[in-house]
Amino acid sequence: MPARNALLVVAHPRPDSLTARIADRARERLADDGFTVDVLDLHAEEFDPRMTTEDEPDWTDRDKTYSATTEAHMRRLAAADTIVVVFPVWWMGLPAILKGWIDRVWNYGFAYGRGRPRLHGKRILWFGLAGYSEDDFTSPGWDELLKRQLTEGISRFCGIDDATVHLLYGTVPNGTPAARHIAALLTTADADLTTLLTKSTT
Numbered sequence: 001m002p003a004r005n006a007l008l009v010v011a012h013p014r015p016d017s018l019t020a021r022i023a024d025r026a027r028e029r030l031a032d033d034g035f036t037v038d039v040l041d042l043h044a045e046e047f048d049p050r051m052t053t054e055d056e057p058d059w060t061d062r063d064k065t066y067s068a069t070t071e072a073h074m075r076r077l078a079a080a081d082t083i084v085v086v087f088p089v090w091w092m093g094l095p096a097i098l099k100g101w102i103d104r105v106w107n108y109g110f111a112y113g114r115g116r117p118r119l120h121g122k123r124i125l126w127f128g129l130a131g132y133s134e135d136d137f138t139s140p141g142w143d144e145l146l147k148r149q150l151t152e153g154i155s156r157f158c159g160i161d162d163a164t165v166h167l168l169y170g171t172v173p174n175g176t177p178a179a180r181h182i183a184a185l186l187t188t189a190d191a192d193l194t195t196l197l198t199k200s201t202t
């Protein structure tokens with residue numbers, strides 16, 4: 001079997017957060033499945049999400065060389081067959097550090113703007129953690145908005161057709177003792193990851 005590489009992107013400031021713990025489960029699951037896993041912890045690597053002049057697209061030059069940081073991140077993204085992004089839902093969207101990573105790295109001429117997109121053929125799993133209950137999140141349609149943004153607005157726009165968005169709801173303890181609440185969520189997340197990563201690698 002050819003070597004398989006995964007890029008696991010984590011967007012949370014606290015290493016012992018539920019987000020980080022679920023990302024670690026994803027890393028284990030990918031490694032068990034034979035992937036070489038490149039863990040990109042955006043906070044630990046002190047990724048700067050602010051757009052710079054150097055990283056602004058030049059619409060007349062799709063072969064533009066971007067900043068050294070961005071070019072290095074592009075190489076990590078290009079090397080991955082499977083991309084897994086684990087993040088908390090903040091204001092119904094992506095945390096700023098993750099949004100900035102998309103802004104700077106998923107850039108013109110690399111991620112989009114070519115007849116044959118360079119990211120085509122990759123798989124991506126967006127695994128988001130939401131504080132709201134499933135009913136509070138889905139009744140007003142927030143799930144559809146977020147899923148559309150991530151699948152259509154980003155993934156498929158960049159040629160990644162195999163894109164899945166999965167949301168784990170009710171992450172904020174609500175009367176239940178925190179330890180028990182987190183243990184239950186980790187059990188759910190484990191089962192979800194098994195289904196999602198097995199499904200996405202067939």
Ligand SMILES: Cc1cc2nc3c(=O)[nH]c(=O)nc-3n(C[C@H](O)[C@H](O)[C@H](O)COP(=O)(O)O)c2cc1C
Binds near residue numbers: 088
């Ligand atoms: C700045 C901020 C914004 C948030 N916005 C939302 C939101 O829009 N919808 C939601 O369901 N939860 C929201 N939450 C709750 C987080 O999704 C929740 O704290 C997270 O999933 C828990 O995972 P963690 O323990 O790893 O942080 C927000 C939390 C923070 C800190």
